[in-house]
């Protein structure tokens with residue numbers, strides 16, 4: 001087992017170490033979740049969770065929050081900013097946190113590196129230790145930062161979510177050969193908080209296996225992108241319990257056009273149950289989606305320890 005696969009399968013003891021109630025984020029007119037790459041995708045998921053819990057929130061990429069916050073909200077100066085960065089060193093995220101504090105905003109940072117630059121650019125640092133074998137591609141750290149963000153929003157967590165995610169990972173692994181064989185076009189669909197998770201799954205597959213992949217809100221996929229579906233297509237549908245009927249109809253359409261569908265929490269050519277409460281679906285499916293990227297890379301003999309053109313930290317000169 002290589003280090004990427006090892007990190008994916010061995011992440012759950014790090015989850016268990018991070019599961020503890022955290023003091024919630026402070027009240028603010030607006031909470032802005034920001035980060036880059038994976039950390040931005042997690043921001044999207046967390047902003048959706050925050051709104052669903054009655055806290056007004058948006059997600060903005062680090063570079064955008066740094067350069068033009070006024071394009072995202074007129075109350076940018078009074079926002080509470082939550083900056084996510086595994087490394088704590090990403091240029092735009094650190095600069096965005098510093099710029100936010102310069103105008104009086106408070107910043108909470110979520111990271112896996114407590115001695116990093118972001119520690120000096122925030123008012124509160126929230127840290128989880130990640131698997132030491134984790135490399136350039138974010139796997140366990142992504143799950144851990146999502147978990148910490150949920151705790152900061154007051155979500156109760158216990159060992160049940162780790163156990164469910166681990167069991168799902170093993171069931172998914174058994175089904176992935178059927179899903180991947182003969183397919184070269186990959187799409188991830190999810191609504192609400194699962195949209196950020198769908199984008200993260202697409203990014204993971206892209207980084208790990210160099211396969212072009214996309215994420216969409218489920219019903220958006222019918223408005224144009226569906227023209228790409230054929231017998232080469234493989235679609236993951238992250239079902240939302242409240243919209244599963246419409247999502248199931250969409251799955252029927254995709255299958256009719258030749259796609260194989262992996263339904264997480266609902267019907268598909270492959271159907272895997274996600275037996276957790278709705279707010280924890282994204283967290284529970286994330287390791288399985290990370291493994292999908294790794295298995296796709298392995299099937300193409302691509303080394304995910306040294307992914308093409310990527311580095312562990314993106315620092316702009």
Ligand code: F1P
Pocket residue numbers: 035036037038039084085086087088089090093136137138207310311312313314
């Ligand atoms: C985020 C990030 C990752 C990407 C690559 C470089 O960094 O851009 O999304 O996969 O590994 O770093 P961070 O700010 O979370 O450390």
